[in-house]
Amino acid sequence: MSTPQPPMPQAGPAWQAAPGSSYPTYTSPIPVVRTHLGHALASEWTKIRSVRSTMWTLGVFVLLVVGIGLLTGALVGSSGSELQGENPLAMGFFGLLLGTMCLITLGVLTTASEYGTGMIRTTMTACPSRGRVLAAKAIVFFAVAFVVTLTASVFVALVQIPLLEGTGAKDPSGEEWLKGTVGVSLYLALLGLLSLVVGSIIRHSAGAITIMIGTVLAPLVIALFMFSESLEDVRQALFEYSIPNQLSVFYSNSLTQTGPSGWDPLWIILGATAAAFAAAYALLEKRDV
Template identity: 75%
Template sequence: MSTPQPPTQQAAPVWQAAEPGYHSPIPVVRTHLGHALASEWTKIRSLRSTMWTLGVFVLLVVGIGLLTGVVVASTDTDLNGESALSLGFFGLLLGSMCLVSLGVLTTATEYGTGMIRTTMVACPSRGRVLAAKALVFFLIAFTVTLLSATAVAFLHMVMLEGNNAGQPTGDEWLKATVGISLHLALLGTLSLAVGSIVRHSAGAITLMIGALLAPLVIAMFMFASSLEGVRDALFEYSIPNQLSVFYSNSLSTSGPSGWDPLWIMLGVTAAALGGAFLLLGERDV
């Protein structure tokens, strides 16, 4: 009777190392912020909501800017040496609602659809995900706003050359293009943080539009002399007034001036993002 032969040991696959344990044939790459940025850029540029909101934003800013310039030029209004750049305020004020909506949708939509679970599985570092969303959105909002505001500014200077428009200084150009673009990009990023905190698109958009318009509207109906201080504060620190400061055309005689609105919005946005980071780490996805 023949004795059983011991089983022959199969050769280990080429990809398997000599030491014990399983080693995947797929190369493992340590992820970093660049991967999260690439992912968020792919998501935000492939969504129809991004194209619609940014398209409407450009249409409002450029369209209302052109309409305002045509009306002023056709009526032969004498600007008395005032800069024509201030006419771009109206389109940017309405367009800011588009950036507010897009900022909220950038974060809140994923919670509504449940896609946030897939995002967090792909990138378990929640803080990195939120940082990537905020950075990608800020850069997109700043670039689109800067291009639109600059185009409107040049158009107004050409169209209103015969209306006794003053020649803007370098600081006025910088504030009416770069300054207001930074402010609106931060406003949209603030909306992104609120969307991450609230996790509900309609609720967060309502909150942000209320914050955008409510202080100015409430102040307009405060007629009592005892509320004069509150009324002035609402006027001075309302977002429409802060936007007008960039055009040296403040709605009030006191309050923020120069570049103050930018630092105020930067502080508020940083605080909101800080709260969103804290809540993101403590909540269940």
């Protein structure tokens, strides 16, 4: 019977003396990798897809966009209404308008929830570059919001065309297809991104969601109750630049005869989001976590 051999001794750490010094230094056998934006993106992608709130919020969003969009098209198509020369893709407006609440909520939770749970301390310890963390959150959220919105809006548009046959609705042109699918998806993704940035500034989920919902609804509601002639210019401006009206511009159904048209709403929300992002970055660098 062979006797068991004692375990071989493991190699110790690589101690060596530094040049010109009698004191040894330690060289780690673990390779040191310089972190970059890709690591932060992978981290944020893991976060956003692993929490239940993402699935619930996006699930409700798709349900609202698809359900209300198809229900509206079916009701209009079966009622015998005449849509002479109108864009049939406009029937998807109602579902997308309600769906904005879901994207606003998810955008705020992407940043503000980490401050509520204290997870932001772990995030900033793993990635001390605060601007990189904010950029990674923005890129991941924007990509998710755009893809989900585009998929839902294209599906609704493809189904609504046959539902509205016989109503006199025109065949959408290439530009109308582009604005009613890609354009509106970019707009809603940027609106959600604006909510993410506001969440980073406010650092409180309920407060940031309240501010964003007020931003969406308050201008239109206030304008509806402005009856004084002296406030007519203010009332008109609130109507023109309210988010519901800007959203309707992508379907050529603006509530007013003046104001944003074409692709103007996209540039407006892009400018507002860029300004808010710059403010959030400046505050993130100055404030404590």
